[in-house]
Amino acid sequence: MIRYLWSHRSKPSRRGKWLKCWLKRAYHFPRLIVLSWRVASLRWNNATVEEPVAIAPLITNGPCSRLSVGKNSSLGRIELHLHESICIGRHVVISDGCRLLTASHNIHSRQWEQVARPIQIDDWAWIATGAMILPGVHVGRAAVVAAGAVVSKNVPAAAIVAGNPARVIGQRRATELDFNPIESNALFEAWLNDALKS
Numbered sequence: 342m343i344r345y346l347w348s349h350r351s352k353p354s355r356r357g358k359w360l361k362c363w364l365k366r367a368y369h370f371p372r373l374i375v376l377s378w379r380v381a382s383l384r385w386n387n388a389t390v391e392e393p394v395a396i397a398p399l400i401t402n403g404p405c406s407r408l409s410v411g412k413n414s415s416l417g418r419i420e421l422h423l424h425e426s427i428c429i430g431r432h433v434v435i436s437d438g439c440r441l442l443t444a445s446h447n448i449h450s451r452q453w454e455q456v457a458r459p460i461q462i463d464d465w466a467w468i469a470t471g472a473m474i475l476p477g478v479h480v481g482r483a484a485v486v487a488a489g490a491v492v493s494k495n496v497p498a499a500a501i502v503a504g505n506p507a508r509v510i511g512q513r514r515a516t517e518l519d520f521n522p523i524e525s526n527a528l529f530e531a532w533l534n535d536a537l538k539s
Contacts, residue, residue, distance in 0.1 A: 342377040345392045346532040365531035373528050383408065393533075395523045397437070407443075411464065415522040424457040425476070430464035434522045436488075438471040445476055463498070465518045483516050 353359045376396065383390050383399075387406035390396075395415040401408070403423030410416065411431035418437045421427055424444035429435070444457040458477030462468070466480045469488040480486065481498035491505040501511040523529045 342380055342392055343373065346373075346529070350532045362531050365527075369528050369531065376528060383410075391431070393523055393529065395526045395528065403443075413521050413523055415526065417470075424455065426459040427462075428459065429462045430466065430482075432465045432518070432520070432522055433462055433467070435462075435468040436470040436472075439468050439473070441474045443476050466496075483513055483518055485513060 351362070353362050379396055379398070380390050380392070380394060383396070383405055387404070388408040388410070390408075390410045391412035393412060394410055396410070397416060397418045399416065399418070400420040401423060402421070405423065407423040407426045408421060409426070409428045411429060411433065413431055414429055414433040414435075416429070416435045417439070419435055420440040422440070422442045422444060427441055427443060441460050443460055444455050446453050447456050456476070460474055460476070461479045462474075463480060463482040463484070465483040466485070468474065468480070468486045469490075471489045472486045473491045474480065474486070475491070475493045478492050479495045480492070481496055481500065483499045484496045485501045486492055486496065486507065487501065487503035487510075489505070490503050490507040492502060492507040494506070496502050496507070497509070499513040499516045500509045501513060502508060503510050521533075524533055
């Protein structure tokens with residue numbers, strides 16, 4: 342992560358911006374080390390993680406080898422139940438308090454056996470605070486899952502879903518998106534943004 346940020350760092354030319362940039366980098370460097378360690382730990386446990394990503398402390402249940410996270414994605418403090426694979430695309434935002442569950446139990450069976458199905462979240466999707474994604478759900482490209490929604494069915498591309506159970510309540514106006522979720526993260530802002538806010 343640090344190598345990526347160093348090679349892609351912005352290089353302000355004005356002395357004031359240069360100083361502000363490096364002060365901000367120094368201030369956030371300890372947290373950047375912790376983030377880099379978190380990403381490295383996921384990789385050592387066989388998760389597939391592209392760089393750069395912003396990943397808060399996760400609660401994982403199951404082998405990390407079933408987790409895949411695309412670059413420029415931002416994962417808050419979330420729970421990942423990895424009884425099956427969870428594939429998170431690029432430029433995805435999953436806010437704090439979300440739970441992604443890949444398994445449940447067969448309530449019609451006498452043995453009440455576990456039934457596991459993968460979760461797929463496509464590029465540019467946003468899963469808002471406290472949402473729950475249930476087994477087998479595919480969240481389409483640029484879709485939005487509202488805060489607190491419980492998603493049990495696939496979400497079409499660019500759809501906005503809300504409620505329990507989640508239902509389509511609208512469509513995103515822009516389906517071709519051009520933003521980088523991690524650039525608004527303070528750890529990355531001083532490294533990647535060409536023009537820092539004054």
